[in-house]
Amino acid sequence: MKKEIEDARIREQEEAELKELLNFCTIPTIEDFSQFIEEHRRTWSMQKLGEASYSEVYAALHARTKQSTVLKIMPFGRKDMEQASIQDISNELKISKTMMRFDGFVDVVGAYIVKGEYPEHLLTLWDQYADLKESENERPDFYDEEQKFCIVMLQNGGTDLEHFKLKSWREAATVFWRVAKSIAKAEQAVEFEHRDLHWGNIVLDRKKSEVSDMIEKLSLQDTKEVYAVNIQVTIIDYTLSRARCGDEGVVFSSMDDPALYNGRGDYQFDIYRFVRNSNQRRRSGKPTQRFDWSLYVPRTNTLWLHYLAERLIREKNLTEPRVVGSGSNTRAASRRGGKAAAESSQAEIDAYRSLDLVFKLIDPRKRRFGAGKKAGGGVVAEIGTAGDLVAWGREEGIVYE
Numbered sequence: 267m268k269k270e271i272e273d274a275r276i277r278e279q280e281e282a283e284l285k286e287l288l289n290f291c292t293i294p295t296i297e298d299f300s301q302f303i304e305e306h307r308r309t310w311s312m313q314k315l316g317e318a319s320y321s322e323v324y325a326a327l328h329a330r331t332k333q334s335t336v337l338k339i340m341p342f343g344r345k346d347m348e349q350a351s352i353q354d355i356s357n358e359l360k361i362s363k364t365m366m367r368f369d370g371f372v373d374v375v376g377a378y379i380v381k382g383e384y385p386e387h388l389l390t391l392w393d394q395y396a397d398l399k400e401s402e403n404e405r406p407d408f409y410d411e412e413q414k415f416c417i418v419m420l421q422n423g424g425t426d427l428e429h430f431k432l433k434s435w436r437e438a439a440t441v442f443w444r445v446a447k448s449i450a451k452a453e454q455a456v457e458f459e460h461r462d463l464h465w466g467n468i469v470l471d472r473k474k475s476e477v478s479d480m481i482e483k484l485s486l487q488d489t490k491e492v493y494a495v496n497i498q499v500t501i502i503d504y505t506l507s508r509a510r511c512g513d514e515g516v517v518f519s520s521m522d523d524p525a526l527y528n529g530r531g532d533y534q535f536d537i538y539r540f541v542r543n544s545n546q547r548r549r550s551g552k553p554t555q556r557f558d559w560s561l562y563v564p565r566t567n568t569l570w571l572h573y574l575a576e577r578l579i580r581e582k583n584l585t586e587p588r589v590v591g592s593g594s595n596t597r598a599a600s601r602r603g604g605k606a607a608a609e610s611s612q613a614e615i616d617a618y619r620s621l622d623l624v625f626k627l628i629d630p631r632k633r634r635f636g637a638g639k640k641a642g643g644g645v646v647a648e649i650g651t652a653g654d655l656v657a658w659g660r661e662e663g664i665v666y667e
Contacts, residue, residue: 296380
């Protein structure tokens, strides 16, 4: 009898959560998955774009308007499978709609709940992707007619940072500071923490214009303002994020899954452990074994910004400049192999220095995080937020707009 009562209570709770989720969607009813895709195929051409642990991502191009949209498709609600809960999906959607108000965060075009087996057309696109890139996910042909999915349609912000070709240190520095400024504004406005800002969750699009093309070709000036202004930077994916979402209050997802902290061999995995340690310290002032992910711990944003600086410096195949002369004879040399590089402008050297200073200042592996000497002397107070970092960067004159 107790089990029956408990099962009934759980069903009632899940029904209430699903109703709440539908209220945040474009259409407050559950649609048939295959019919939904077939209807949109009439005006869209589609291909699989990427994947995450619990989702598949497709790109859709409108035949008439040429508008490019991303479809993030997430199965949810099944306890017999490893997938998101109704509450997880609801939380991500709430945060997504909150963050789209701010520059630098992806726009939500629409959200839908669908039900049924995985459509044949999407399976075909999935197979094409797997043939080219060897998918790490299991082919999604095992879902039955009772499976529910959330389809979130997002503005296509471009190519993720991992696969985007940066041309210069000036572009790299611009990308970094645009991310940092977006996060800083969101901290102040809604106490935002991303908590999973790896380079797959930063997308870039090179927006060409006649003015930027002319400046780049003529090289009329040698200032950091001239370069990289044509790159649009967008932050995506709030699966693990935390924010204050208006009347909804604080919205967050748990980061208690042990699998998050078991990875080795990539700095990204270290950052997850630093994030967990930051939550421990914020909760009681010293490490404990309990976590409260509802707490606002903006230091996690500076942890991910250090990761971003590390990726830009070490993983984007940019030659590290080093001053080997002075005045008009200033040149850049590569520390890789000791060979001299082509002559480098002072703007390139300054841009690299901007990232290098940040990397050293907020390195969480240092005993005192985010504290050190100013470039012109003196001591920097501890950097506890993205806002602190941007303020420090502006004081030093190294922020790229």
